[in-house]
Amino acid sequence: MLKIGFLLPPGFQIMGLAAASAFELANTTAREHLYGIGFYSAHGGAVVNSFGASVETQPLARRRLDTLLVCGLIAPAPTDSLTLNRLRAASRLARRTASVCTGTFLLGEAGLIDGRHVTTHWLYARALQQQFPAARVDADRIFINDGPVWTSAGMSTGIDLALGLIEADYGSELAAAVAKKLVVYHRRAGGQSQHSALLELGARSDRIQRVLEYARNHLNSALTVQELAGVANLSPRQFSRAFTTETGQSPAKAIEHLRLEAARLMIEQSRHTIEEIATETGFIDTERMRRAFLRAYGQPPQALRRIARMA
Known part of the structure; x- marks a missing residue:
């Protein structure tokens, strides 16, 4: 004992x-x-x-x-x-x-x-x-x-x-x-965020909030700085500076967090294949998504799916 x-x-x-x-x-x-x-x-x-x-x-x-x-x-x-x-x-x-x-x-x-x-x-x-x-x-x-x-x-x-x-x-x-x-999620991995990605980013201005909503609704596209700057009606340089100041993250890092959150939800709650999820959330291929999951959660997508199915 x-x-x-x-x-x-x-x-x-x-x-x-x-x-x-x-x-x-x-x-x-x-x-x-x-x-x-x-x-x-x-x-x-x-x-x-x-x-x-x-x-x-x-x-x-x-x-x-x-x-x-x-x-x-x-x-x-x-x-x-x-x-x-x-x-x-x-x-x-x-x-x-x-x-x-x-x-x-x-x-x-x-x-x-x-x-x-x-x-x-x-x-x-x-x-x-x-x-x-x-x-x-x-x-x-x-x-x-x-x-x-x-x-x-x-x-x-x-x-x-x-x-x-x-x-x-x-x-x-x-x-x-x-x-x-x-009756709890089994089990939130130690690497899981304390917040949702959008809550964590906490943009203050309407234009940056608009960019984040746009990004979340278009994760399967490239979401380049030029594209996001256009949504904010700013030049790429102005946009990158304003985005980082408001959210504390670069646009690339923030988009990766949004992709990770969406991919994790699909892995845990849908029957889509890993390949389909990688495409749908903009990771392009499964290897890039796997590396991102290892950095963020310490586990590959397949391991998180197994855990979710055991619950």
């Missing part, structure tokens, strides 16, 4: 405990006690969460856990020294340490993310990078596994992280079955 210990700092956000349901259902699905779950804090006793309810905990001192999972707060705040000391000690004894949402800040305060590739809620990703410059923060990932350290984005993505842990422990078949019982 693998023991999962949830570290609950004072004021923890209660949604962080949703991940416990994934481990519970892994047990019932396998009809075997694969996981044990415990709630811990620096002192033990009742810990009040952000909603004002309390959860009874055990003291974390000298606990040997398979996985230490740190719950986050609604907004990052400094952690007391005793909690950090207990966290460091427990992490050294655990096989792996994970965090939900802003729990990554606690890992950072404990010195556990230096040199690591990590994520947190997009709203606080910049602050995380500024506070812990030795970490490599990715603001647009659902969850990240870097060696023994796992981190997730918003509170609900703790479930995605838990499914990832289950898959790492017992395989994709069990993780898919658990996801199905939870």
Whole structure:
């Protein structure tokens, strides 16, 4: 049996405990006690969460856990020294340490993310990078596994992280079955964006928004800078400058994100062949689409289709 210990700092956000349901259902699905779950804090006793309810905990001192999972707060705040000391000690004894949402800040305060590739809620990703410059923060990932350290984005993505842990422990078949019982997508790959592509781009002006809508409706065409500049009624140079200023991305990168999002939806929800999807979304050929998927999601299109069909 693998023991999962949830570290609950004072004021923890209660949604962080949703991940416990994934481990519970892994047990019932396998009809075997694969996981044990415990709630811990620096002192033990009742810990009040952000909603004002309390959860009874055990003291974390000298606990040997398979996985230490740190719950986050609604907004990052400094952690007391005793909690950090207990966290460091427990992490050294655990096989792996994970965090939900802003729990990554606690890992950072404990010195556990230096040199690591990590994520947190997009709203606080910049602050995380500024506070812990030795970490490599990715603001647009659902969850990240870097060696023994796992981190997730918003509170609900703790479930995605838990499914990832289950898959790492017992395989994709069990993780898919658990996801199905939870009535969640199985499973949002760690590389999946925290936002839709259009929401992420967040154009401010009507002309750039018009360009993005045009691009989304014409993905099977070349969508050159000259073509998009014509939609915006700007010269190519003016358009490229305005587009990058408003969206933070070059036109080429933004179009690739739109193509990826459309292709992924078709792969997961349609019966089109990979070749047809590549053509329909403007990747021209399957090899170019495969390379784009590997860069963005860490998996080729065929693997994502298999995962979707297992759900």
